[in-house]
Amino acid sequence: MVSDSELKVVVLGLGYIGLPTAAVIARTGARVLGIDVHEHVVETVNSGKVHIEEVDLDGLVSGVVARGHLRASTRIEPADVFVIAVPTPFDADHAPNIGYVLQAATTIATVLKPGDVVILESTSPVGTTDKVRDMLSQLRPDLKVPGRTGESADIAIAYCPERVLPGRILVELIDNDRVIGGITPRCARKALQFYRRFVRGACVTTTARAAEMTKLTENAFRDVNIAFANELSRVADTLGVDVWEVIRLANRHPRVNILQPGPGVGGHCIAVDPWFLVHGAPDDTPLIRTAREVNDAKTDHVIAKAIAMIEAMPGVPVACLGLAFKANIDDFRESPALKVALALAHRFGERVRIVEPYAAALPDAFLGTGAALIDIDAAIERCPIFIALVDHDVFKSVPLDERVDKHVYDTRGIWPDQPRSAFHGAAFRLAG
Structure with missing residues (x-):
């Protein structure tokens, strides 16, 4: 060459x-x-x-x-x-x-x-x-x-x-x-x-077909493990247990490494690629298919819980924290946070405020909903309800204590020290 x-x-x-x-x-x-x-x-x-x-x-x-x-x-x-x-x-x-x-x-x-x-x-x-x-x-x-x-x-x-x-x-x-x-x-x-x-x-050579399946396998592995964490979060919620504490304690076992739950799975890779394996071998991939379904269903679960929380406090503004599919990037592809925020915007209109530090304007999908893009300082000042959808670093700097009076649905474990089902100062937190 x-x-x-x-x-x-x-x-x-x-x-x-x-x-x-x-x-x-x-x-x-x-x-x-x-x-x-x-x-x-x-x-x-x-x-x-x-x-x-x-x-x-x-x-x-x-x-x-x-x-x-x-x-x-x-x-x-x-x-x-x-x-x-x-x-x-x-x-x-x-x-x-x-x-x-x-x-x-x-x-x-x-x-x-x-x-x-x-x-x-x-x-x-x-x-x-x-x-x-x-x-x-x-x-x-x-x-x-x-x-x-x-x-x-x-x-x-x-x-x-x-x-x-x-x-x-x-x-x-x-x-x-x-x-x-x-x-x-x-x-x-x-x-x-x-x-x-x-x-x-290291650069390892193999056949083209083996390399193609390797990439799909890597992403399906991640998807299956995230599905376990997301399903665990729903079980913990039903049983009245703090999922973040359970995962933290379980991971102290030397052979356990549970991932963190969230509002679903996004991005062009993990949310998409497992379907390529399912499509290629539909009769041999029940676990991979189920993991995809569990992670997609988690987004619907979050939407339902957020709606119930917002309806319990009529008329007050709501801040949806984050639209990206993961922290500290501007990539919204297949983002569960975007899907949740958009569903809430369509239902609650002008009550919904979006905080996304990596966006200069809201995506076109929000046109006509009445939702507005604001910064985190404005959200702290104006919005009694926080729906935390992405764990951007800037959100982690928000002190949830007696100085910040918020009702919080934390789907990312941004504030893990906040109790799950009781007031802490003036903050209230729901698990993912």
Whole structure:
């Protein structure tokens, strides 16, 4: 493979994974072109700015754009390595939608040449990398594709899923181990050479199908464990026990590590990817399906409890704390907090105030509800009811004691020292 300064890389999709990935690769000295279908994203990146919230990403993008190592466009160009980082949502029946991936492959086919490497990073159902290979084979019959022509293929095709945590993406893109699955062993080796340019973690090679299932397995594992915590919170509520205390005490056992409950599960990964396994093997995944159903039902449970609490205090303003799917990020994809706040806004209208420090304005879904975006200081001053949906750091600084007179439904355990079912000073807390 060519030197860092000569390497040309195209990253298709400049979202929460694509843009950080493109910037990290550009930092090595490679010439990186980011492709996105949205003109405003292209314009933002080319101005050295970012359209998403991620720690230190703004400074990195500004630097690599200024040095000429990263630019963005809506039009594909020839390159040595193509990285696909586009969304893979599911349809209404939870069937995976790989349309964006196949469209990206179609776009790449127009400029593909012998020696190129195509890497799919998007979380995908098992077999998607094979479909990318088949698409390229169909569109470019002049090229010998791997797995069809043995080790003498003209191009390499591999799958290497991201496995990063929002808020730590730039660190984990470099430090985390990577699983690299090739259509053939040669494809895996070619992709391995590329990732070794910027990854300090271990790079382990395998087959494309094994790598695809590995990514889905990681997220399904998390989903199942969160489902246990969420179900436990409902049991504790029924039995009149503080779930936060139970989990804290249970985790003192040397072989127990229960996760924290919440209002559901959000994000593009854990809330979506387990369905890809269920869809691929519906008769063999009762536990994974049930975990998804438990976590989705927890959101409805929270909505019902919040409604009962608000209706018990007619007319007073209500502050919903947080819309993001996890703390300290601006990502609202599949967010249970957003679903809860929106349901309350539709029911209680102008009584609902939203506190989301990572949003400059409310999402369009709130139009016509009468809900308003306010800051935490205004919420403390004006809202007797707090519905805590996201554990942003700024919320943890709110002192729930005799100085802050609030009725609180804490779904995240932000204030674990507050008693579950009795007044503490003037604060009242309901468990998750």
